[in-house]
Amino acid sequence: METLNRRAAFRLAGLSALGAALAACAPDAAGGGAPKGDAAAKRFGFTSWSLNEEAQKAAVRATVDAYAAKHGVRIDTASFPYNEYLNQVTLKLRGGQLSGAVQLDISWLAALAAMGKLKDLGAQAAKGGYTDVALSSGRFQDRQLGLPWTTGSIGLVANTEVLKKAGVEGMPATVEEFEDALRKVAKLGGGITPYAAATKAAQLKDILPWMRTFGSPLMEGDTITVGDDASVAAVEWYKKLYDAKLIAPDVDRFDARALFAQGKAAFYDDAVIARGVVAAQSPDKSLTEKMAPLARPVLKAGDQPQALLWGHVIVVVDGEGSDAAADFASYATSDTATVTAFFEKVKLPPTTTAGLADPKVAGDAFTTEWTEKITKTATPNPFWRYAGYAQIETAIAEQVQAVLVGQSPAKDALARAAETAKPLQK
Amino acid sequence: MNRRLTDGQFAWLLMVPGLALFLAIIAYPLVSALVTGFFEQSLVLPGRAFVGLDNFADLLGGDFWPVLRNTLVFTLGATIAPFVIGYALALALDAGLPGWLRGVFLFPWVIPGVVVSFLWLWIFNANYGVLNGLLGTHVSWLGAPATAMIAVIVTKTWASFPWMMVMLLAGLQTMPKELHEAASVDGAGAIRRFRSVTVPHMRAIAGIAFLLEFIWNFQHFDTIYVLTGGGPAGATKTFAVAVYDTAFKGFDLGHATALGGLWMLLLLVLMAFYLRKENA
Numbered sequence: 001m002e003t004l005n006r007r008a009a010f011r012l013a014g015l016s017a018l019g020a021a022l023a024a025c026a027p028d029a030a031g032g033g034a035p036k037g038d039a040a041a042k043r044f045g046f047t048s049w050s051l052n053e054e055a056q057k058a059a060v061r062a063t064v065d066a067y068a069a070k071h072g073v074r075i076d077t078a079s080f081p082y083n084e085y086l087n088q089v090t091l092k093l094r095g096g097q098l099s100g101a102v103q104l105d106i107s108w109l110a111a112l113a114a115m116g117k118l119k120d121l122g123a124q125a126a127k128g129g130y131t132d133v134a135l136s137s138g139r140f141q142d143r144q145l146g147l148p149w150t151t152g153s154i155g156l157v158a159n160t161e162v163l164k165k166a167g168v169e170g171m172p173a174t175v176e177e178f179e180d181a182l183r184k185v186a187k188l189g190g191g192i193t194p195y196a197a198a199t200k201a202a203q204l205k206d207i208l209p210w211m212r213t214f215g216s217p218l219m220e221g222d223t224i225t226v227g228d229d230a231s232v233a234a235v236e237w238y239k240k241l242y243d244a245k246l247i248a249p250d251v252d253r254f255d256a257r258a259l260f261a262q263g264k265a266a267f268y269d270d271a272v273i274a275r276g277v278v279a280a281q282s283p284d285k286s287l288t289e290k291m292a293p294l295a296r297p298v299l300k301a302g303d304q305p306q307a308l309l310w311g312h313v314i315v316v317v318d319g320e321g322s323d324a325a326a327d328f329a330s331y332a333t334s335d336t337a338t339v340t341a342f343f344e345k346v347k348l349p350p351t352t353t354a355g356l357a358d359p360k361v362a363g364d365a366f367t368t369e370w371t372e373k374i375t376k377t378a379t380p381n382p383f384w385r386y387a388g389y390a391q392i393e394t395a396i397a398e399q400v401q402a403v404l405v406g407q408s409p410a411k412d413a414l415a416r417a418a419e420t421a422k423p424l425q426k
Numbered sequence: 427m428n429r430r431l432t433d434g435q436f437a438w439l440l441m442v443p444g445l446a447l448f449l450a451i452i453a454y455p456l457v458s459a460l461v462t463g464f465f466e467q468s469l470v471l472p473g474r475a476f477v478g479l480d481n482f483a484d485l486l487g488g489d490f491w492p493v494l495r496n497t498l499v500f501t502l503g504a505t506i507a508p509f510v511i512g513y514a515l516a517l518a519l520d521a522g523l524p525g526w527l528r529g530v531f532l533f534p535w536v537i538p539g540v541v542v543s544f545l546w547l548w549i550f551n552a553n554y555g556v557l558n559g560l561l562g563t564h565v566s567w568l569g570a571p572a573t574a575m576i577a578v579i580v581t582k583t584w585a586s587f588p589w590m591m592v593m594l595l596a597g598l599q600t601m602p603k604e605l606h607e608a609a610s611v612d613g614a615g616a617i618r619r620f621r622s623v624t625v626p627h628m629r630a631i632a633g634i635a636f637l638l639e640f641i642w643n644f645q646h647f648d649t650i651y652v653l654t655g656g657g658p659a660g661a662t663k664t665f666a667v668a669v670y671d672t673a674f675k676g677f678d679l680g681h682a683t684a685l686g687g688l689w690m691l692l693l694l695v696l697m698a699f700y701l702r703k704e705n706a
Contacts, residue, residue, distance in 0.1 A: 087674040090470060111677070114470045193553065199569065201657050249569030250552040259553060387470050391676045402659035405571055426471065 012255055043074045044321035046101030046328065048088060050312075051079035055280040059345035063332050073324060076100070083202050084253070086111065086390060093117055099317050100325040101332075104146060106137040106311045107384050112134075113140040114387035119316040122149050124326055128334035133353035137380075138313040146313030147333045148351035152272040154206070155305040155374030161290040162192065162266040171294040175213065175237070178297040178314045182246040185266040196256035196265035197238070197247040199404060204397035208381060209306040210234045213299055219382040224421050227414040235403050235410040242404045249404070257281060267294075271310045271372045276347045293370040295377070307378040311351075388424035395420040452624040469677035476630035479554035481684035489668065490688060496575070497664040500650070503579035504586070509636055511583065512590025517624075519591070528595070535588035546581040551654070571661035574654050578662050582649045590635055595619040597631035600626070633703055641696050665689040 046064060050056040061077075068075050080088040086108050092098035093115055104112065112118060125135055125144040131151070138146030158171065166185040172178040182194035183344070198206040211218060214237070215230035225231070241247045251259070256268040261281035272293075279288045295305035314329040316322050331338060339350035340358045349367055350356055361367065383389040399417035402408040408416075431439070449626035463481055467474035467606070519528055534542065549556045552566035567577045601624065609619045647666035650656065656663035656671060669689065 090677070091674065094469060111470050114472075116472065191553075201655065217608075228683045235684055245564075249566030255551075255553060262554075264553075387468070388677065391678070394675060398657070398659060401657060405569070406572065406660075407659050 018112070036309055041321035041324040042072065043076065044076060044325040044328070045076045045098070046102075046325070047078045047092075047098065047100070048078075048103035049080060049082045049085045050103060051077055052081055053277075055277040055372055056346050056348075057363075059408060062345070063338055066338065067328050067331050069125075070326075071324075073328075075328065087282065090115075093317065094119045094253070099320050101150065101318060101321070101329045102315050104313050104315055106146070106151075106309070106313055107389060109138065109140050109146055109313060109315070110384055110389060111387045112315065113143075115146050117318055118145045119318040119322050119326060120144060121316060121326055121329065124330040124334075128330060129352045129354055130334065131351060131353055131356070134311070137309065137311050138315075146315045147329045149312040149314055149333045150273075150348040151309070151311035151351050151375075152349055152370070153375040153378035154209070154269055154271050154310045155307045155370065155378075156294050156296055157270055157274050158267050158292050158294050159260065159263065159265065159290055160292050162188070162263065166266070171292070172297050173295070174301060175297050175299055176196045179241070179246070182241065182266070183244075186244075186246055189329055193248040193259055193263055193265045194246045195241065196259045196268035198256065198269065199242065199249050199254055199401070200252040200255075201245060201394065201397040201401050204400050205381075205393045206391075207234065207238060207396070207400050209296055210238065211215075211304040213303070215299065217229055217382075222425065224392075224418050224425070226421065227411070227418040231414055232410045235400055235414060238400070239403050239410065261287065263287070271350055272375075273346065274369060275366055276345075288366075290417060291366070293366070293373050295361060295373045305374075305377050307374045309375075309380045312348075385423050388426060391424045393420040395424070433530065459683045460687050462679050465680050466538060467679040469679055471677075474680070477680065481680045482688070483696065485685055485688065490685070492506045492660060493663055493665055493668045493685075494692075496660075497644060497660060498580075499575060500579060500646070500662070500664050501640055503575070504582040504643045504646070505636060505640045507579060507583040508587035508590045509641065511587040512592075513594050513632070514667065515587070515591045516594035516598055517620075519595055528592075531591055532588045533583050535586070536583070539585060539648045540652060541586045542651045543581060546584070546649075547653055550577050557686070568654050569658050571658055574658055574662050578650050578653050581653060582643065582646065585649065590639060593635040594628065594632060597628050601627045615663075630703075634700075637696070637700050637703060641693065641700060644693060 048060055050060045050198075055261045064075050064077060067073070082105075086105075089098060089102060089104075089108075090111065093112060102112075120143050121138070122144040124147055125138070128147065130148055134148035134151040135144065137147050137151055138144055140146075149324045162185060163181065166181070166188050168181040168184050173179045185192060185194040198204050208218060211231040211234040214234035216228050216234065217225055218231075219225060238247070244251070248259075253270065256265065257270065257274070257277050258281060259265040260268050260274075261283075263282075263284060268274075275288050275291055278291065279285075282288075296307055298305055314333055316329055332342075333339065333350075334352050334355075336352065336354045336358065338354040339352065340360050341350065343350055343355070343358075343361050343364075347364070347367065349361060349371070350358075355361060381389070381393075383392045386392065390397065396417045399408070399413035399420075403410045403413045407413075434608065461473075464476060465474040466477045466481070480578060499629065515523075515531055519525075537545075547568070548554075550567040552569055555567070557567065558564055567573045567575065605623050606619055607626070609623050614622065645666060646664070647670065650662055650664055650667050651670070654662045656667040665685065669686050671680050672678050673684060676682075
């Protein structure tokens with residue numbers, strides 16, 4: 001048998017390394033050679049957290065597949081869980097590993113727009129027939145960087161059956177009535193959480209509309225007002241509910257949905273998507289008929305109910321295949337047949353005038369009621385304008401959590417939150 | 427001219443690919459990260475500004491100390507508990523417990539850390555968790571500062587005691603049986619034999635295993651992140667979680683890398699202990 005001498009072995013190793021390096025540099029099978037910004041590109045990506053959520057993934061997949069079949073393209077999908085989505089997408093965009101269309105929560109637009117890598121979708125927006133409010137959710141510094149996929153609000157949902165059992169008549173309209181209703185529900189026992197409010201940091205931003213309810217503007221001009229008397233009163237009230245076990249510890253949106261779906265919660269906060277999500281999780285097939293949206297109770301009669309605007313947009317990363325991806329974004333958000341079919345499956349209201357006027361949408365009682373009671377008075381979160389908005393909300397959420405677990409009085413905690421948030425306003 | 431390579435030159439040539447990889451994926455990012463600690467730099471906003479030692483001063487004036495305390499509590503708890511359990515099981519197995527039990531005890535170790543964490547997340551869940559169901563309580567194990575760290579340590583202990591057990595069992599099985607026999611003949615009981623024979627024989631391997639586990643726990647991330655995300659109210663925020671949160675949730679690369687630099691300094695001290703022990 002012939003043996004390799006040292007020189008031959010070294011040459012062989014060198015050749016192997018060279019081969020490996022060349023292989024690593026070669027275009028991959030994912031269409032690395034696709035033309036830049038080419039409307040005729042046959043392959044592009046679509047990143048969406050909805051593809052990771054049981055209640056929506058089939059509907060989103062149907063939209064993707066329908067477009068791919070119609071245009072003869074291949075769409076490479078990727079997904080991350082909602083609570084991890086922003087940082088995963090941010091990292092990938094920064095590292096140049098994100099391309100094509102990307103679903104975003106409207107609150108994340110500023111953070112991604114600040115990176116300067118999103119395509120202007122003004123042309124698609126102009127011909128899409130979107131409502132003005134919806135279009136505004138995809139606009140950043142006078143550029144249309146996102147096409148609105150759904151626009152709605154985050155509000156309170158009630159289980160009318162549980163309320164009836166507890167002897168609660170009518171929907172509570174004031175904070176006092178709401179608290180009374182929670183106490184009545186608590187008396188039912190059986191492991192029911194009266195209000196499955198967020199108490200984990202990830203969704204403690206739900207405290208913000210309560211702060212507004214108690215009279216805090218959150219921001220005045222460029223000054224964060226968290227820490228004012230009204231916001232302190234709101235957090236102290238939340239803590240009172242927590243101590244009285246009217247809200248439960250260790251709850252985020254997903255826990256709240258699970259509790260509500262099992263009939264173990266009377267109220268919780270969610271978007272209009274609540275009905276579809278809860279229906280998919282609940283063993284009670286008639287639960288959706290017992291669900292009712294309600295205007296957030298006000299501090300005193302006559303006040304305006306508070307709700308946060310909410311919605312999804314689709315943005316497109318500039319570069320490879322971006323024109324084709326923009327066409328897909330336009331199709332997914334404005335093609336009337338597509339958006340109404342999507343609405344039928346997941347109950348997310350469309351954002352175009354034609355879509356909203358479609359009888360399938362306009363005739364949906366739950367959505368109409370939601371719009372009338374919650375979205376009508378919803379306003380944007382004032383922190384969204386900052387790229388560091390997520391940090392600002394986290395700073396507030398961590399301090400509210402410190403109050404809930406008894407580590408800090410509300411006044412001190414919110415003063416600290418405001419102090420932490422101040423340098424993040426950029 | 428047909429020059430021949432010396433053995434030394436050949437050895438260096440063989441090391442070139444490894445060195446190149448080391449420089450590209452370890453040394454460069456490390457130096458780059460350490461340098462970033464002296465700048466105000468965001469993950470999403472363009473540009474950066476030199477701020478000298480400001481990031482370090484900010485940290486040492488605030489977040490560093492609670493994070494250090496949490497890291498030490500977690501590291502000590504998650505090292506001592508599996509060490510004690512692993513040692514006890516290793517002794518039992520060495521003393522004649524059926525061999526198939528070794529496989530059973532190894533089971534938690536072969537499950538990926540994130541899966542273990544999710545299992546325990548459901549066990550500890552305040553509203554529909556198994557533990558509250560069994561105890562008939564409604565305790566927020568992960569939602570209260572007093573119990574969250576204990577829950578995290580319990581989870582990590584469950585995942586890592588098998589490794590400790592295997593390491594210590596290997597050490598016990600190298601111990602000459604004659605030593606125990608001789609001690610028995612001299613009238614030593616079980617506890618005396620453990621103190622005077624087993625412990626001295628096991629000192630080196632137990633020390634290395636303990637120190638390695640301590641170093642790993644000092645850097646541990648997945649269990650804490652999945653179970654509590656560093657909460658509630660920062661009660662379980664260790665260096666790993668704090669650096670991740672600062673960089674990838676807060677987008678603040680300057681403070682994150684400064685904190686990482688301080689964390690690395692502490693790890694270097696531990697590494698020095700380890701190398702000294704290994705060379706002893």
